[in-house]
Amino acid sequence: MGHSGIIENIGSFNGPSAGAAKYDVLTALLVMASQGEAVEARLALRLSLLITARFNWRKGVFAVGQKELARMWGVTERTVKREMAELRARGWIEVAVPAARGRVAEHRIMFETVLGETMPYWKAVGPDFAARLTGAPEPEGQGGNVVPLRREAPVMPEAGLWGSVAASLRAQDPAIYDAWFAQLIFVDVADGVLTLLAPTRFLADYVGTHFKGRILAAALAEDRSVRDVKVSAFERGH
Secondary structure, three states: OOOOOOOOOOOOOHHHHOOHHHHHHHEEEEHHHHHHHHHHHHHHHHHHHHHHHEEEEOOOOOOOHHHHHHHHOOOOHHHHHHHHHHHOOOEEEEEOOOOOOOOOOOOOOOHHHHHHHHHHHHHHHHHHHHHHHHHOOOOOOOOHHHHHHOOOOOOOOOOOOOHHHHHHHHHHOHHHHHHHHOOOOOEEEEEEEEEEEEEOOHHHHHHHHHHHHHHHHHHHHOOOOOOOOEEEOOOOOO
């Protein structure tokens, strides 16, 4: 149940910002471990320990035997086998190199899927967290070079899902909200898709390209059934 294309900076584990990216992954997992439901919280905590102790960031894999995992997690090898199967079933990890005689299997961690699953809990970390993970552009005056579309004080939407999401987005960054989100109109939520309407094609395309992840993270914090965000342009004559 990943969110393909939503999280923009998950590939930065080997560059100048690698340290911050790794820290953010662990933060996302640990806030899920603190606030999530029993099964996902347990898996998030165990994966966090595995990442900290045994994940090879250079190769992008971990290779740990069941006996070592059992000792690390404080469980039986039978439980390890069951937990690893659950991690694979959820798409959090996948086999990179199958086990062979005298060698344990290598697994890669599917960070986009993992981070997508943690999205409902990002709000608890702080207003900067979702913005950093989704790679949203900086607001005007902090290095951005795109001119905002409006400057007057916006009228906040009425109560409801979009009202709560809008309030959260504005609390995170008033400048970004006023420039890009204030003109969006709520259409509906159907089959897990939050649909919004923009007054121009440019605004719809820009928000969909640069801010989709931020909107989705805020929506998931309010309603965990939301799986995607669609931003369309208003068509004249309709």
